[in-house]
Amino acid sequence: MNYWLMKSEPDVFSYDDLVEKGKAEWDGVRNHAAQNNMKAMKKGDLSIFYHSNIGVEAVGIMQIVEEAAPDSTDETGKWIAVHVGPKEKFEKPVTLKTMKADPALAEMVMIRQSRLSVSPLTEAEFKHIISLSKA
């Protein structure tokens, strides 16, 4: 089991949009590092859903339901996407400010490399963010 963090601008695609659809292709990722992370995803892996730009906070958990396959929005055939489904919406979102201030999350890839839209989390980081969402 691996853990991830994926970003989306909620005015484009929000956690509630995912809940409504039930399943969605995580398309449009055009960054090699992010692509490599998606290629490493296995069915059943869990990912934090993070709202960038608006909200700037982690809002819920989703599950990888289909592993990497060609991105349907890519005409070149070079890029891949995974399919995700909703797992659990946080009772309380965890803001970037909270995560940045927390020593337990100081090594988080997303904190250190803020522009990366798909990044790995350690199991400890994943669980810690969950615990913050319940506080």
Next chain:
DNA sequence: GCCAACGTTGGC
């Protein structure tokens, strides 16, 4: 709206 970080492009 600004700006830092950083990826990509293109000239040499």
Next chain:
DNA sequence: GCCAACGTTGGC
């Protein structure tokens, strides 16, 4: 293969 210019992302 280097590096300057430029575009995009994303926090503030």
